[in-house]
Amino acid sequence: MKGVYDLNLPYKLIISGSGSLELKANIQESLTGRKRLFRLFPVSFEEFLQYHTEYKYEDRLPEFLAVEGEHVRFLLEEYLQFGGYPRIVTEARLDEKKLLMDEIFHSYLEKDIVYLLKVDRPEIFVHLIRLLAVHSGKLVNYSHLASSLGIAVRTLKKYLWYAENTFIIQMVTPFYRNIKKEITKSPTVYFVDLGLRNFALGRFGNLVAVSENGFAFQNFVFNLLQEKADKLGGRLHSWRTKERAEVDFVLEKVDEVIPIGIKYASLKKISILRSMRTFIEKYQPKSAWVVNLSLDTTSELNHTKIHFIPYFKLLFSGSS
Known part of the structure; x- marks a missing residue:
C-alpha cells in the first residue's frame, strides 16, 4: 500500500476490514502520515429511526420523537x-x-478468530462470548470467568x-479516587451490537422478561453515551x-464528572x-443524569442538579 500511495495517483484508496487487526496483519509497512483510520459502528438508533420512517423526519427528528411516542417505543424495542x-x-x-445473524457470527469466528488470530x-x-453476553453490564471477575472456561487468567x-x-465488546474501566474503598481493575463489559449480544444469549428476537430488556437498554444507553463521550473528549x-x-x-470530562443512572422505566416522578x-x-458533582x-x-x-433525561434526548448534542 505504501508503494501505491507513493505513486501519487489522483485517487483516494478506501481499505476495509472487519477489524483493525486485519489491517495490521496485512499492511506490513508503516503508513504513518499516509493514512486516516475510520471506525465504523453499527447503524445508530438515530439512523435506524430515519430508515424506518423513510427519512420523512430527516431534519425534524425531535418533532417525530415528541408526537409519536408509541411508535418510537415500538422501534426502540425492535x-x-x-x-x-x-x-x-x-x-x-x-x-x-436469524439466518443472517448466524452467518455474521460464524463468519467472524472463522475469519477473524480462527484464520487471522490463530485461536x-x-x-x-465462543463460550466466552456467550458468558460475556450473560454478564453484560456487570463486573468481570477474571478468576471466576477463567475457571468457568477452564483456561488461565492470562489466556482469558x-x-x-x-x-x-x-469490535465485539467494549470494556469500561472503574472510576475511583480512593483505592481502598472502591473495587478497581475489574472492568464492566458491554457489546458493540445488541443483536450479536442477544444472539450469543440465544435470545435474538426473543427478549421477553423486563429484566432482559432492562440489561439490553443499559447496553443501548452505553452506546449512546460512548458516542457522546467521544464527541466531548470525555x-x-x-x-x-x-x-x-x-x-x-x-x-x-476535563473539568467535571457526571454520574449517570439508567432506568428502563417510564418514570412518573422524581x-x-x-x-x-x-x-x-x-x-459533589455539578450535575447528575x-x-x-x-x-x-x-x-x-446538595447543590447537584439532577437531570432526568429521556433516552432519545441523548441523540442530540444539546442534551449535555
Whole structure:
C-alpha cells in the first residue's frame, strides 16, 4: 500500500476490514502520515429511526420523537432485540434475520478468530462470548470467568483483548479516587451490537422478561453515551464500592464528572436511588443524569442538579 500511495495517483484508496487487526496483519509497512483510520459502528438508533420512517423526519427528528411516542417505543424495542448491523436492519423477515445473524457470527469466528488470530480452541472463545453476553453490564471477575472456561487468567485476558479489538465488546474501566474503598481493575463489559449480544444469549428476537430488556437498554444507553463521550473528549467509567453502592456510568470530562443512572422505566416522578446519593455526597458533582424512557425534569440534591433525561434526548448534542 505504501508503494501505491507513493505513486501519487489522483485517487483516494478506501481499505476495509472487519477489524483493525486485519489491517495490521496485512499492511506490513508503516503508513504513518499516509493514512486516516475510520471506525465504523453499527447503524445508530438515530439512523435506524430515519430508515424506518423513510427519512420523512430527516431534519425534524425531535418533532417525530415528541408526537409519536408509541411508535418510537415500538422501534426502540425492535432495536433492542435485533441491534444495528445494516443487513439485519433492512431485512423484514424474522427467520431471515436469524439466518443472517448466524452467518455474521460464524463468519467472524472463522475469519477473524480462527484464520487471522490463530485461536486453536474456538469453542472456548465462543463460550466466552456467550458468558460475556450473560454478564453484560456487570463486573468481570477474571478468576471466576477463567475457571468457568477452564483456561488461565492470562489466556482469558488475551481473548478479551481479541474480542475488544475486533469490535465485539467494549470494556469500561472503574472510576475511583480512593483505592481502598472502591473495587478497581475489574472492568464492566458491554457489546458493540445488541443483536450479536442477544444472539450469543440465544435470545435474538426473543427478549421477553423486563429484566432482559432492562440489561439490553443499559447496553443501548452505553452506546449512546460512548458516542457522546467521544464527541466531548470525555471517558466513560463504571462505579461501585465495596459497600455495593453502584452507579451505572460516570462520564469523566476535563473539568467535571457526571454520574449517570439508567432506568428502563417510564418514570412518573422524581426518584433518586441511594447509590446516586452516595456518589453525590462523596464527589459533589455539578450535575447528575438519570436516563429513562420518558421523564424530563430537573431536581437538586446538595447543590447537584439532577437531570432526568429521556433516552432519545441523548441523540442530540444539546442534551449535555
